[in-house]
Amino acid sequence: MEKSQFIVFFTIVISVQILVNFYLTLRGYQALEAFPRVRPWFIAFMIVATFSYLVGRTLEKSMYNPLVVSLHWLGAFWFAVMLYATLQLLLIDLTRIIDLVLPFIRKLSGENYPLFKFRTGLIVASITFLVVMAGHLNAWYPKTVHLSLDIPKKVEGMDSLRIVAVSDIHLGTIIGPRKTGKLVRTVNALNPDIILLAGDVLDEDVGPVIRQNLGDSLSQLSAPMGIYACTGNHEYIGGGEPSIQYLEQHNIRVLRDTNVFINDAFYLIGREDRSAPSRTGKKRKTIEELLPTVDTTKPVILLDHQPYHLDKVANTGVDLQISGHTHHGQLWPFGYITNRIYEVSRGYKQKGSTHFYVSTGFGTWGPPVRTGNRPEVVVLTLKFNAGK
Incomplete structure (x- = not known):
């Protein structure tokens, strides 16, 4: 992403975040009519929550302490809180519009309308908390997906290949030592x-990864034929070369528009991420x-982080493409959007003679929460000489 494009993107994101949080602050302020002394504290908290992610991510580049980490975590969770609180409040506001035509809210609230508003706000907050915490627990427990594929090519001395594939780990402040282990x-x-x-093994800045020595865990990955990776957009958001060098230093070979012939049996190609040229x-x-x-x-196995233009790979001689990137939206209802953007937002598809698998990913970006799907580790068993 060029500097001018980044400035435009950053401006849009910050503007949306401020507007959404202003809406939440306004509605929360109204809900606290029965408790006016709480209102200043609520506004102060909303200011901190609104800017905590930006401040935490900025400060951790030059310092790494409990306060900075706490701001990062608060801001990350707050993205999910924003989503689910806003969805509920929009539904409530729709109800209020209906009430203008068919009045019923005042009848339900009784004589103490301010207390009714507070209780409604408490219900919204409680539902939001439960959904976010359930999504956080879900993000901690990955599922293992098993898929067996027939590859109609002969390999001398090898009937099958057992691949364990992972995408979108996003190592960093959020995905730290426990999750990496x-x-x-x-x-x-x-x-x-x-x-x-x-791809997206690292989550942008490599600094938190180094400070937590997450490479020590990565070095314990073990497979007789090796550990390979392709680049993702987050490797390049984090500066590209420092992130890639860190992976190489910890027993992971990063393929960047190159291929390797493994055990004189099969080819593995790793593509540069689509974002690489701009970097x-x-x-x-x-x-x-x-x-x-x-x-x-x-x-022939291909690693390509972002699953665009599958038709350009199908029937070229590539037998399997493994991708990630989409997270399948990560948070409901964003999976409906990724379904419209990508031909395959998650899971398996065959086009012609080529198999495609798009993983929902292991880690999370932004909020450490998954409400639209589960994280996963994928076991792909390739059976050779099938059909001959």
Whole structure:
């Protein structure tokens, strides 16, 4: 993303955040009519919550202490609070519009309308808290997806390949030592032949990853054929080279528009992320430019973080593409939006002779909350020489 585009994007995001929080503050202020002494404290909290994520992410680049980490966590959770509180308040406001035509709210509230408003606000806050906490618990427990695929290509001395694939880990302040350790234990317990990381291994700035020594956990990933990754947009948001070098230093080989021939059996291609050209100034190679150095009579596996233009990969000799990026919206109802943007927002699809799998991801971006789906680790068993 170019600097001018980033400024426009940043301005839009901040403007939306301020407007939404102003709406929440106004409605909360109205709900506290029965308790006027609480109102100043509520406004103070809303100011802190509104800007905590921005302040926390900015400060952690130069300092890393409990206050900065707390601001980051508060701001991250607050994104989810904003969503679910706003959805409820919009529904309430729709009800109030109906009440203008068919009055019924005053009858339900009785004589003490201010207390009725407070109780309504308390219900909204309680529902929001329960939904966000349930989503946080859901984000902590990934599911394991098993998928067996037939690859009609012959591999000497190898009947099958067991891949454990993970995308969108987003290592950083939110996805710290506990979650990283859980990832490593989960993946290693699945006994992979090879481990593939489909981008966004790191969450933007590499600083929190270094300070928490998360690379020590990554170095414990184990597979006889190695651990490979492609770049994601968040590797480049974090500066690109520092993030990629950190992964390389911790036993993960990052493929950037290159391929490797593994065990004289199959090819693995890793594409640069779509965001790379705006960061590096180098054009991302097309599939046609990547394949001439690959013998497509052998199995070919492709890592491409963002699952765009699947038709350009189908029937090219690539047998399997593994992607992530979408999180399938992460928070309900955003999955409906990602379904419209991507041909495959999550899960499996076959186009022609090419298999595609888009993972919902292991970690989270922004709020450590998943309400639209579960995080996952994917086990792909490729069976060779099928159909021959």
